[in-house]
Amino acid sequence: MASGLHKSEVSNPVLRWIDARLPVVTMMQKEYGTFPTPRNFNYFWNFGALAMVNLLIMIVTGIFLSMHYTAHVHYAFDSVERIMRDVNYGWLLRYVHANGASMFFIVVYIHIWRGLYYGSYKAPRELLWMLGVVIFLLMMATAFMGYVLPWGQMSFWGATVITNLFSALPLIGQDIVVWLWGGFSVDNPTLNRFFSLHYLLPFVIFGVVFLHVAALHITGSNNPLGIDPKGPQDTLPFHPYYTAKDSVGLVAYFAFFAILVFFFPNMLGHPDNYIPANPLVTPAHIVPEWYFLPFYAILRAVPDKLGGVVLMFASIAILFVLPWLDTSPVRSMRFRPLARPFLFTWLVSFFVLLYCGGMPAEEPYVTISRVATAYYFLYFLVILPLLGRLERPLPLPESIARPVLRGGGPLPAGAVGKPMEKA
Amino acid sequence: MPKGFDMTFSLKALAVALGLAAGAALAPAPALAAGEAVKLPDVRFSFNGIFGHFDRASAQRGFQVYQEVCANCHAMHQLSYRNLREIGLSDAEVRGIAATVQIVDGPNDEGQMFERPGRPSDRFRKPFANEKAARAANNGAYPPDLSVIVKARENGAAYLYALLTGYEDPPADVTLMEGMHYNKYFAGHQIAMAAPLNEGQVEFHDGTQASVEQLARDVTQFLAWAAEPELEQRKAMGVKIVLFLTILGGLVYAVKRKVWADVH
Structure with missing residues (x-):
């Protein structure tokens, strides 16, 4: 094999010729x-x-x-x-x-x-x-x-x-x-x-x-x-x-x-x-597509226009810094008994916002949107940073192989019986 | 969808909102367009459901209603006369229908516009030259184009049928604005269009009795076809594809189990 070529292990000669020069097959x-x-x-x-x-x-x-x-x-x-x-x-x-x-x-x-x-x-x-x-x-x-x-x-x-x-x-x-x-x-x-x-x-x-x-x-x-x-x-x-x-x-x-x-x-x-x-002719209610409704609700939850716009963009921008807001070294919520209900509540706040975003900007939706918006941000800005310090996570399994294999010894409470865990 | 959702904020309200949010994830937007929600009459149409299809005879009668009643004010400019073949009219019938209208064509070799009888390839003739002319003839109101009206209204066909049969005398406490008519299904209840359908107004070729309900039913069938002419093909294809995917899903899942058998 000539020097400078990728050492390809592909058996088909045509593919090998290509792979030696541009190793897409190997990749x-x-x-x-x-x-x-x-x-x-x-x-x-x-x-x-x-x-x-x-x-x-x-x-x-x-x-x-x-x-x-x-x-x-x-x-x-x-x-x-x-x-x-x-x-x-x-x-x-x-x-x-x-x-x-x-x-x-x-x-x-x-x-x-x-x-x-x-x-x-x-x-x-x-x-x-x-x-x-x-x-x-x-x-x-x-x-x-x-x-x-x-x-x-x-x-x-x-x-x-x-x-x-x-x-x-x-x-x-x-x-x-x-x-x-x-x-x-x-x-x-x-x-x-x-x-x-x-x-x-x-x-x-x-x-x-x-x-x-x-x-x-x-x-x-x-x-x-x-x-x-x-x-x-x-x-x-x-x-x-x-x-x-x-x-x-x-x-x-x-x-x-x-x-x-x-x-x-x-x-x-x-x-x-x-x-x-x-x-x-202005429609009676102007609503965005359903997938924008949570953010639309955040926008409308703030009485001030600029404030609403800032908060709406912040609701997504905050995700950029999430890796540093979450101070816990434990990744999976299965081993975070305190953080888990807070995260599910955050999910609830997301759906509440989605619902309120499709409703007219009147009571009780405005108040509900405000509460949900407050929690949306509270979770990222206060709860997650604090929990990393306050929470005592469950013991992590030794390795991936052990809890997955049948009869692999005692399992942490959260590691079995998840509805999505059919595999 | 819930209107007049009159509740002060409480945990209970939040719980209710949560339950609704699950539904909202699937159908949030349609909650908004209607005015006060009045329950629509429960009508079933042949095109509802996963095996839905158009009732050709009804759609043809509906076209007759459109042509003799609605077309005086409402355009349907997305449709061509040739499309009528899809609801079972013959070539000759379509040609005949098209030929009853005069279409402005041109310019000819002398640079003049001229009128000629319509052809199947022509779009449905518009009753008014432009929106201004339509408003001038209708007390300031603009009769909307009906091509996609079934898709452009909440609850589509059911709403249309309700609207067409929903004219009644206004309640004592309602004062109608000049030139308006009371309709219990129209948002705000005051509609510029006078009750368009009257018993016996159209003489159906097939001898069907032209009650208001029958007229409304047939014209709704026609408008539903006009808005979604692909509906039959779409639903038939959908049934086949979902069946195919169900079988494929079973096979793929079996393959996955087999592949993973040595891991578990």
Whole structure:
């Protein structure tokens, strides 16, 4: 073998020729074939792979939709209806894309919850976690701009409300809004740039996902016990074990997705978005898509506009510093008897905010939103930092292999009988 | 969805909100559009449910109602006459229907616009040249385009049927604004459209009695088809795909068990 070439072990001569010069086959084998993965994943660990699949579905359907879509205020609405009626399987493309956005957020919210519950954000995975938060932010921007494109009533008024948030910034706020709009109201220039950015951002997301996965393959995956693998007895090669397990989750995900697309395609959308945008008629209630409702509730919980905007952005920005706010060295909530109920209460506050965000800004929803918002921040800023010092965690298992293997001796209370732990 | 959710904040309210939040995770947005929630009459349509399909005869009668009643004010500009073949009209019938309207076409070789009889490829003719003309003819109100009206209203078809049959005399304590009509299902109860359907208003070709309920039912069937012409194909495909995924899921799970058998 000539010097300077990668020493490939691929048997197929053509593949070996390529692999010696560009070791993609070796890389795939290393990262997705033999990659040592903790043996005790539960089904929560499916959701990273599901998010990846979801992103690809969105990009593919989006590319085909954009071939038929017209980004102009006079034609956008009708071009979407034309896709629904005259483009071959256009209704399928559009419903998969529209519901795919909801699926993406469902998957990513569960993925984030997995990280919160099992402490996946803690050292050494801080940067991995932060890249994930970047992806989440990019997803929100992309989804928001995508919702504007059909140019229905909620598209227009959602865009108006959200872009107007920037006007709360002192001094430069109004100028920024005009700059974002490309004019003095949400209009054709706004629609055009939103379409451009909506097409661009998914590829940026793809890039950050690559970094997210690259960082993951340096630190390796966390696991439900939150302890590090201590040797080969604690891990399994990714293939076939986790390719098989991810496939189970993937089929379940497709089934859920299919039920949404084929039987309830408009359930998660707002009927008003089938009314063409009209700048002269304001809808009775302007609501964002369901996945923004928790943050919308935080925005509205604050009586001051700037305060609301700041708090809304802070509710996501706080995730960036979470690895340093949580002072406990124990990752998995299974071994944190005090922190666990507080985290579940945080989850409750998230759902309460989601509910209140969809309700009109009146009592009792405003007060409920305020209480839930207060707890949302209290958990990160006060409870987690304090608990690291006050809490006495349960004893951690010696290794991953021992509590997983049958008859592996006495187990910590939290390590068995989890509903998701079928594996 | 709960309106008039009149409760002061308490732990109980929080618990209730929690329960609702679970539902809200699935269907949060639709909670908002309707005014005071009046219970809609319980009507079932052939297109409801996972095996839903359109009742061709009803949709054809509904088209007749649209054409003879609604089309005087409401456009349906997303539809072409050729689409009517999908509800079972023959080529000749579609051609005949299209030919009854005059369409402005052009310019011709002399640069002049001209009128010609409609063709199946033409979009449904609009009753008014523009929104201003529509408002001028309707006491300032704008009759909305009905192409996707079933998708553009909360509870779609059920709401539409309710609205069309929901006209009644206003209660004693309600004073109607000038030119408005009382409808118990319309948000705010005051609607500019006068009761559009009257008994015997349309003479159906197939001899069906044209009661108000029948007219409303048929036109709703037609509008549901117009809004979601893909519905039958979509649901049929969905049934097959869900069945396929169920079987595939079983197989994949069996494979996974086999692969993992030596680990447990």
